[in-house]
Amino acid sequence: MMLMSGPEAAKRFLTFVNASPTPFHAVHNASIRLEASGFKKVLEADDWENTLQPRGKYYFTRNQSSLVAFTIPPNWKPGAGVSIVATHVDSPNLRVRPVSKREKAGYLQVGVETYGGGIWHSWLDRDLSLAGRVVVTQQDGTFQSKLIKVDRPILRIPTLAIHLDRNINDSFKFNQETEFVPILGLIAKNLNKTPENDKVLLPNATATSVQGNHHPALLSVIADELSVAPEEIHDFELHLYDTQPSVLGGIDNEFMFSPRMDNLLCSFSAVDAMSTHVSSPNFNFLEGNVNCIALFNHEEIGSVSTSGAESSLIPSLLQRLSPSPALHSQSVARSFLISADMGHAHEENHQPVMNRGIVVKTNAKQRYASDAIGSFLVKKLVERKGGQVQEYEVRNDMACGSTVGPMLSKIGLRTVDVGGPMLSMHSIRETAGSHDVQNAIDLFTSFFEGFAELDKSLTMD
Known part of the structure; x- marks a missing residue:
């Protein structure tokens, strides 16, 4: 009964997380959603890069536990940038x-x-x-x-x-x-x-x-x-x-009580945003970057595996889209990555509040990959959808966790770390805001729709 009166995006997420007790199930369920939106599965072993079509929608998986999906814009040519939302599907x-x-x-x-x-x-x-x-x-x-x-x-x-x-x-x-x-x-x-x-x-x-x-x-x-x-x-x-199902909770169903929200919440939101974006009328006319989502495994233990963020998944995609050295370098320079992972709703001076918008995560030691440029771009993208942005930085006397962001930034990709605030992270029952699912979907949708144009309006070098 509580589930029926909450935000629609939260209800879709709870259905997803209840059906996804492992990374294998999360990737399987994400694949089903993408295929329902017209995505075609390709195999890494095949020569698919020579058959890509304008407005094409493609995805591939690796080891049943990671997934990469991407769309080809009209008039696409090798050397174009790639706009990537990167998450992880494993949990303690x-x-x-x-x-x-x-x-x-x-x-x-x-x-x-x-x-x-x-x-x-x-x-x-x-x-x-x-x-x-x-x-x-x-x-x-x-x-x-x-x-x-x-x-x-x-x-x-x-x-x-x-x-x-x-x-x-x-x-x-x-x-x-x-x-x-x-x-x-x-x-x-x-x-x-x-x-x-x-x-x-x-x-x-x-x-x-x-x-x-x-x-x-x-x-x-x-x-x-x-x-x-x-x-x-x-x-x-x-x-x-x-086996206890994930549910909405709180006096106004403002919370979600669920396992694995770190980080299935961001993973679901990326898949949902991508699936919704390709169904919109604007999809057939938007020029600019290849849009991409990447769902990785093994982030909780360092990402060092064939299906983790330090694997060849993203470098291989970039190389296959832009095979020559010059075009590959151009593509990397034009690309941007949003590393999306849940964050903490508690810290003395930087305390994000659930249901009040996306959190930009900053760490001077680069445990998070955000900098002023990336933060500015995310804030403008959130602003396009009428949303709000919060800041998070860990205390000086506490160790800072990490994400897939710093690992992928080694490729040369401009990267920013974002997330949603939550309580009881890594517990068997975590707590997050039910409106933050839509907040994440809105950011990722804005990113797919408008990053390339926004990027052109910013002068840096």
Whole structure:
């Protein structure tokens, strides 16, 4: 009921985040939205740069966990700039270990590994489930990586009752290896094994057999979800997620209570803005830069992967659009990148307020890539849509986080870091403003519509 009375953009976002418990699902759902708006999927292995068409809409993915989409303006020629909105789709979470089978005190347990800098105590006593991708055998003997999302709670990390530790509230600390292990069920449930179940434990299992590494009960859940036999499962990457849906909240539905808003909020807004922009009448007539969105993986652990911001994704796109050295240099000089990542709604002298507009993030040590030129351009773009801009800078006595912005600025791209203010960042349940989804969409839409023209009006060199 609360969901029905909130901002429309926020409701679309909550639908997206509820359907996207992992980066794989986020990229999949973003692809569906783009294809519905007329985008054509191309493959990195193909020679698509020689078949690009004016007003064309294209996208490609890498490793099911990152996505780049771009549009070609009328009269486009190599050497044109690229206007990029860059985000990330990963969030701190728990991931099933390659050997997850554990037991203790009569309980089946699942070994997990922490990913990123999560507020781990927020994962205790939550209704958890599994989502990710699984490599399975096809009927024709080939193999496929399939997405899975178990839509019911099957895991839980219980806290110790206060009766057994009266001092637990005085200093709440726990060992992430020994005291942070989800329970899957009771061992007694698995005592009556059939010969069919027992055969997977034989020592002559193949190298691609994972049956000996995980509880048969866990593999059975995965197999049932995918309608395959357990022995047809060859490998997987499974993430734990909270089954409680994302919702609107607050007295006037001014908040969103949800996991993964850092940074699915910016990722959704980029996809939504791009999809809406190409459906507008102006799209067929706008000259200027190639418009682009880039959704990266692994930002929470440094972006150093084939699908992260330090990979070849953006350099490869720029090179394929403008292959000669001279044209490539011209394209980089004409390009601009908005690094969009959520920010903090608390700091003594620079305290952004939720629902009051986009936040420009600045750091003199260049943990954020913003400078006066980039900030000015963003403010003018926001101004075109009648919005507001807030400033954020971290205290001198605190460490500053980072984003994909500084990594991508190494290419030579002019870059600015922006975001939306939020509370409880990296908790299993974060809080953000329900109107800030539209604020982000408005900025990105203004960027796609008017950056090239605005850029021409600014003299710097």
